[in-house]
Amino acid sequence: MAGRRRNLxxxxxxxxxxxxxxxxxxxxxxxxxxxxxxxxxxxxxTVVYNRVEPRxxxxxxxxxxxxxxVFLGCGVCFIVYRKxxxx
Amino acid sequence: MTVQLxxxxxxxAVVAVMGFVAARWRRPASMEHLDEWGLGGRNFGGWVTWFLxxxxxxxxxxxxxVPALMFAAxxxxxxxxxxTVLTYPLVFxxxxxxxxxxxKHGFVTPADFVRARFGSPMLALLVAITGIVATMPYIAxxxxxxxxxxxxxxxxxxxxxxxxxxxxxxYTYQSGLRAPALIAFVKDALIYIVIIAAIVVxxxxxxxxxxxxxxxxxxxxxxxxxxxxxxxxxxxxxxGSGLALxxxxxxxxxxxxxxxxxxxKRNMAALPAYxxxxxxxxxxxxxxxxxxIKPDHGDLSTxxxxxxxxxxxxxxxxxxxxAIGIGALVPAAIMSIAAANLLTRNVYVEFVRPDASPAQQAxxxxxxxxxxxxxxxxxxxxxxxxxxxxLQLIGGVIILQTLxxxxxxxxxxxxxxxxxxxxxxxxMAAGIWMLYTVPNPATHHAHFGGSAFNLSHLGGPDxxxxxxxxxxxxxxxxxxxGTAIARAAGWHDGVDATAGADxxxxx
Numbered sequence: 001m002a003g004r005r006r007n008l009x010x011x012x013x014x015x016x017x018x019x020x021x022x023x024x025x026x027x028x029x030x031x032x033x034x035x036x037x038x039x040x041x042x043x044x045x046t047v048v049y050n051r052v053e054p055r056x057x058x059x060x061x062x063x064x065x066x067x068x069x070v071f072l073g074c075g076v077c078f079i080v081y082r083k084x085x086x087x
Numbered sequence: 088m089t090v091q092l093x094x095x096x097x098x099x100a101v102v103a104v105m106g107f108v109a110a111r112w113r114r115p116a117s118m119e120h121l122d123e124w125g126l127g128g129r130n131f132g133g134w135v136t137w138f139l140x141x142x143x144x145x146x147x148x149x150x151x152x153v154p155a156l157m158f159a160a161x162x163x164x165x166x167x168x169x170x171t172v173l174t175y176p177l178v179f180x181x182x183x184x185x186x187x188x189x190x191k192h193g194f195v196t197p198a199d200f201v202r203a204r205f206g207s208p209m210l211a212l213l214v215a216i217t218g219i220v221a222t223m224p225y226i227a228x229x230x231x232x233x234x235x236x237x238x239x240x241x242x243x244x245x246x247x248x249x250x251x252x253x254x255x256x257x258y259t260y261q262s263g264l265r266a267p268a269l270i271a272f273v274k275d276a277l278i279y280i281v282i283i284a285a286i287v288v289x290x291x292x293x294x295x296x297x298x299x300x301x302x303x304x305x306x307x308x309x310x311x312x313x314x315x316x317x318x319x320x321x322x323x324x325x326x327g328s329g330l331a332l333x334x335x336x337x338x339x340x341x342x343x344x345x346x347x348x349x350x351x352k353r354n355m356a357a358l359p360a361y362x363x364x365x366x367x368x369x370x371x372x373x374x375x376x377x378x379x380i381k382p383d384h385g386d387l388s389t390x391x392x393x394x395x396x397x398x399x400x401x402x403x404x405x406x407x408x409x410a411i412g413i414g415a416l417v418p419a420a421i422m423s424i425a426a427a428n429l430l431t432r433n434v435y436v437e438f439v440r441p442d443a444s445p446a447q448q449a450x451x452x453x454x455x456x457x458x459x460x461x462x463x464x465x466x467x468x469x470x471x472x473x474x475x476x477x478l479q480l481i482g483g484v485i486i487l488q489t490l491x492x493x494x495x496x497x498x499x500x501x502x503x504x505x506x507x508x509x510x511x512x513x514x515m516a517a518g519i520w521m522l523y524t525v526p527n528p529a530t531h532h533a534h535f536g537g538s539a540f541n542l543s544h545l546g547g548p549d550x551x552x553x554x555x556x557x558x559x560x561x562x563x564x565x566x567x568x569g570t571a572i573a574r575a576a577g578w579h580d581g582v583d584a585t586a587g588a589d590x591x592x593x594x
Contacts, residue, residue, distance in 0.1 A: 033179075033180060036176035036177075036179055036180070037176075038176075039172060039173060039175075039176045040173045040176050040177050040329075043168070043169035043172045043173050043325065044169060044173065044322045044325060044326060046313060046318045046321060046322060050312050050313050050318070051312065052304075052311075052312070055297075057296055058295055058296030058297035058298075058299075058300060059296055059300065060300055060304075060311075060312075062162060062165070062312055062313075063165065063300070063370070066165060066168040066169060066172075066366070067168065067363065067366045067367075069168070069169070069172045070168075070172055070359045070362045070363045070366065071359075072172070073172040073173070073175055073176060073359045073362070074356055074357075074359045074360070075356075076176060077175055077176055077179060077352075077355040077356035077359070078356035080176075080179065080352070081349070081352040081353055081355065081356050084352070085349060085352075086349065086593070087348075087591070087593075
């Protein structure tokens with residue numbers, strides 16, 4: 001997989017487009033994009049965090065969990081970037 | 088002169104010099120091209136893009152308004168958190184597609200893309216006008232941010248504001264997008280320093296985080312968490328704002344200025360660092376409650392400056408004020424460049440001088456940026472600033488109406504241009520009507536008082552929902568229906584100048 005990727009980034013952009021639109025190789029990476037749904041949906045589920053307990057360092061759940069989602073968003077975007085690099 | 092004001096002026100002067108020097112930074116052979124003046128050479132790497140887009144999205148107004156909202160409205164003001172978390176994964180794929188197709192075809196504005204994709208100068212004009220109208224009050228609000236810190240330092244009158252804006256206009260004119268890109272480094276460094284100091288110093292003086300949240304809970308009562316009837320508003324506001332953020336022309340300017348697709352992807356993972364800072368800034372509103380801050384003449388935008396004034400030594404309060412003041416300059420510059428590019432590409436070149444050379448386009452855009460800033464200044468000075476705040480609220484709703492053409496257009500060519508135009512008008516009308524029904528109890532205005540639409544107006548239950556979300560839903564339905572009708576009737580559709588592979592091009 002890694003070998004093929006290097007190979008692909010080495011060829012010209014025009015040829016790469018061709019490979020990309022041609023299909024099967026591209027599809028494997030595209031599956032990682034579905035992961036992006038997690039940090040889109042979770043922050044919108046208010047019933048999970050709309051309460052005070054449990055507190056963390058004095059922060060009520062409502063406040064600390066929504067701050068913590070930032071790390072989730074970061075992490076997911078980073079994974080998807082790594083898995084779809086150069087495409 | 089006070090220590091505060093001296094520190095503020097020194098930092099402000101440093102930034103002004105940087106703005107002028109920026110013209111020599113990564114110097115091009117010629118500035119006489121929109122790719123250079125308006126997009127900084129389309130060659131920014133990961134770090135510059137991070138500072139540029141971060142400096143662009145998280146504005147002075149945000150730093151002042153979000154804590155003010157928390158101070159007054161409690162938990163509802165924390166919607167900025169889910170909003171700025173979900174927006175990056177949401178726009179991850181659309182933005183790299185937009186970058187590729189724009190790189191391939193040399194698009195400078197979102198309306199350029201719509202023009203080529205749907206073969207419709209009219210639709211492109213609608214998108215351009217929407218962008219300009221949504222951006223103008225946003226620039227004006229940056230002035231409100233500067234005004235708030237000037238007030239806290241005891242500086243009154245219009246002259247300081249006019250001088251600050253004239254300097255901004257001059258270096259934007261000369262250096263284009265390079266100016267805010269370079270200044271963003273200083274702005275963000277100051278913001279990070281101030282916010283780290285704030286969360287270390289202030290809680291220890293106010294009895295720790297426990298004490299701060301208890302004070303807020305005591306004052307806000309049930310507003311400390313979301314009420315059942317406002318949860319839908321919270322969800323749709325966060326989601327709608329997330330959709331709207333990258334439809335603004337100035338955010339797309341930052342994206343198109345980057346070097347390649349990977350720079351954008353990396354930034355989608357790195358930009359949330361600012362969201363974390365924003366969350367902590369929001370909590371300044373609660374610190375202000377715990378510190379017993381009373382807004383100056385009931386003006387909530389003074390809450391944060393007054394908190395800094397009370398909790399920090401004078402010299403550091405000066406640094407904090409400079410951070411907010413400079414925080415206004417970066418987005419104001421980028422926004423005026425984006426609006427100027429729209430005026431040039433989608434009005435001037437399209438309808439006045441189709442054969443304008445790149446150099447002519449750059450000159451028109453530079454002049455237009457001055458014009459746009461003058462308009463924003465007049466908005467604040469001649470008209471009640473409250474007008475800008477109302478307009479900015481409307482701005483979020485109306486920019487969402489470009490979602491079907493700009494956002495969905497990146498994925499599908501299915502919509503017919505007639506359907507898109509009809510959807511735009513329907514969404515716009517629905518949005519403005521709904522905003523009209525919302526009163527503002529705080530300012531005793533009967534209309535345009537907020538973006539929470541009560542479903543009881545439509546005979547529904549007594550719960551609120553974000554106006555923009557409903558309006559864009561109406562837009563999408565009408566677009567789909569209009570497309571079906573246009574296809575059935577066999578109306579002529581525009582020619583798509585882009586090809587499928589264009590959306591994957593990289594450099």
